[in-house]
Amino acid sequence: METLEFKINIKAPRETVWNILWTDETYRKWTSVFCEGTYVVSNWNEGDKIHFLDPNGEGMNSIIEKKIPSEYMAFRHISALKNFKEMPIDEETKTWTGAMETYRLTLENGYTILDAKVDTLEKYIDYFKDVFPKGLEKVKELSEEKE
Numbered sequence: 001m002e003t004l005e006f007k008i009n010i011k012a013p014r015e016t017v018w019n020i021l022w023t024d025e026t027y028r029k030w031t032s033v034f035c036e037g038t039y040v041v042s043n044w045n046e047g048d049k050i051h052f053l054d055p056n057g058e059g060m061n062s063i064i065e066k067k068i069p070s071e072y073m074a075f076r077h078i079s080a081l082k083n084f085k086e087m088p089i090d091e092e093t094k095t096w097t098g099a100m101e102t103y104r105l106t107l108e109n110g111y112t113i114l115d116a117k118v119d120t121l122e123k124y125i126d127y128f129k130d131v132f133p134k135g136l137e138k139v140k141e142l143s144e145e146k147e
Contacts, residue, residue: 060079078097
């Protein structure tokens with residue numbers, strides 16, 4: 001697996017950016033670049049499950065590994081979801097189970113720096129390099145609209 005990193009400067013407070021990232025309505029907006037209709041099912045507590053889903057019930061079963069409000073969120077991906085159900089870890093899943101996805105917010109010169117990292121398989125590198133910056137641009141746009 002390879003870890004990809006994406007950064008963007010946003011002219012908005014960290015709290016605003018955090019809320020845009022993880023509030024249901026705005027989460028759906030910025031993640032639509034990955035898949036239209038994407039949403040999450042979670043209580044958003046550290047150590048608990050989070051399901052990343054598309055409208056057909058396909059997606060990822062993950063754990064909120066670490067959560068520091070307005071500062072840092074880390075997800076550890078465990079297995080696939082199909083028909084809204086957690087799938088057992090199979091041979092393909094073993095190639096990526098344990099992959100991390102992190103979001104860090106820091107302040108610098110009046111800007112919030114959003115630093116996102118995602119572990120991915122080689123076959124998805126080009127996809128993420130294309131769509132992840134588009135998602136972060138949407139976070140920037142939504143965050144700066146609030147200010």
